Amino acid sequence: MSGDDDMTEQFDNLFLSIAQHHPQGASQLLDTFVNFLGRKTDFFIGGEEGAWEKLVMSTFKKYEKISRDHHETELKGKREKEARLKAAAAKKAEQETIKSAEITELTDAEAEKLQAEIDANKSSQPAQPAPTTETIEDDEDESEKGKLKPNQGNGCDLDKYRWTQTLGDIENGDNWAID
Structure with a gap:
């Protein structure tokens, strides 16, 4: 496969349909594809001995790197988005904490003490x-x-x-x- 985006997009539906007929997953799909290459093409015997192995390994390594890079980019984006959301939520919670008034229930003794302080402050201010x-x-x-x-x-x-x-x-x- 050349890696051309138009080519890959063209065959996605076909490969997806074939993959859906393999209930055991990717290993069964790969087994079917390699079996096809051995029966219907000269993939294994058309070149030097072991050339097919080098081709398969280089292709797998190429797409493994692409897949891992793509996955890492997605994870990084998700982490950054979560960090922004957490920061925004923390900021909002902080603002709500600052804005919200606290209601504290006082005992009779605490209420009398608070009232005495208020009265003392009033008497110390010029009338x-x-x-x-x-x-x-x-x-x-x-x-x-x-x-x-x-x-x-x-x-x-x-x-x-x-x-x-x-x-x-x-x-x-x-x-x-x-x-």
Whole structure:
């Protein structure tokens, strides 16, 4: 066989069909092929004695090397792909670990200790003035009475929320800032 890709592709279906008729595998297929060469050709007697053996061995060694190289290339590709997948999975797991919040159940004693630490940190920080909400009581416009009075930033100070705004914020409807 010349090794020409077109030739090999041409006979693949034929060889596959023949191989499927050999339930004992490659050794039975090889035995059938060598038997054919001995009966129907001058393969064994057409040249010098032992020439057929050199031809067979060089052909087998050639395709053994090609097959092993191909197999090694495939294995290397699979290993690299697995390594990339493992690295990506590890990176994803690391990111999920960083992002995920941990819920830890505390005993009553641990909870009291943690609360004491939080209270201590709050007391050590300078106290911020509590926001005051004032209502408009005396205004010429009756519709304004009872409404909340704006803070210095033309916004509002509530118990847990404070905001300010400028005239530009109101006109443009953007640049919202929460303090």
